[in-house]
Amino acid sequence: DTGVSQNPRHKITKRGQNVTFRCDPISEHNRLYWYRQTLGQGPEFLTYFQNEAQLEKSRLLSDRFSAERPKGSFSTLEIQRTEQGDSAMYLCASSSRLAGGPVVTQYFGPGTRLTVL
Amino acid sequence: QQPVQSPQAVILREGEDAVINCSSSKALYSVHWYRQKHGEAPVFLMILLKGGEQKGHDKISASFNEKKQQSSLYLTASQLSYSGTYFCGTDNDMRFGAGTRLTVKP
Numbered sequence: 007d008t009g010v011s012q013n014p015r016h017k018i019t020k021r022g023q024n025v026t027f028r029c030d031p032i033s034e035h036n037r038l039y040w041y042r043q044t045l046g047q048g049p050e051f052l053t054y055f056q057n058e059a060q061l062e063k064s065r066l067l068s069d070r071f072s073a074e075r076p077k078g079s080f081s082t083l084e085i086q087r088t089e090q091g092d093s094a095m096y097l098c099a100s101s102s103r104l105a106g107g108p109v110v111t112q113y114f115g116p117g118t119r120l121t122v123l
Numbered sequence: 124q125q126p127v128q129s130p131q132a133v134i135l136r137e138g139e140d141a142v143i144n145c146s147s148s149k150a151l152y153s154v155h156w157y158r159q160k161h162g163e164a165p166v167f168l169m170i171l172l173k174g175g176e177q178k179g180h181d182k183i184s185a186s187f188n189e190k191k192q193q194s195s196l197y198l199t200a201s202q203l204s205y206s207g208t209y210f211c212g213t214d215n216d217m218r219f220g221a222g223t224r225l226t227v228k229p
Contacts (some may be wrong), residue, residue: 048210
């Protein structure tokens with residue numbers, strides 16, 4: 007399968023615990039995005055990478071959130087000291103972009119559903 | 124900046140048409156359209172790049188106005204499978220609108 011994959015698909019944790027999610031993008035895609043989505047809302051941008059460089063991070067992203075893409079391939083999103091408000095679907099997407107051109111298209115992974123008790 | 128979508132929700136009977144709008148306060152480099160079914164990830168529908176562009180496949184098409192600040196998605200002769208939430212996304216930073224929930228009833 008050459009699509010975007012995310013692990014785990016579901017995570018239940020207790021408030022205050024740390025969680026880490028993984029995203030494996032489509033191999034030839036140089037851009038990787040993280041989004042958060044709650045019921046009835048559109049995907050909310052969190053951060054994105056071009057290769058291994060984190061180019062933008064949402065101001066909504068507190069210091070408890072950190073993302074890495076160490077070798078420009080897979081990415082991890084860590085949430086420290088989880089809160090009940092962190093409960094959401096966390097979506098990863100990857101895309102390619104021609105130099106100086108628009109994003110060609112964006113493919114989403116199946117998401118990781120986080121429930122904080 | 125997040126684009127604005129309208130309407131928030133629409134209910135159709137099979138075979139009816141619908142239009143979903145997406146607007147921005149600034150000119151966009153491109154606009155993307157996605158459909159998301161309940162419990163699933165968004166699925167790419169199409170991208171529009173040029174002002175005045177129109178494109179589509181099957182009975183779903185979209186347009187991008189000349190000023191590149193508004194895009195519309197047209198669903199013609201709707202089918203039950205069209206039900207879902209439709210999102211537009213802007214270029215570069217890929218912000219999404221809040222979505223339009225489309226329900227097609229038999």
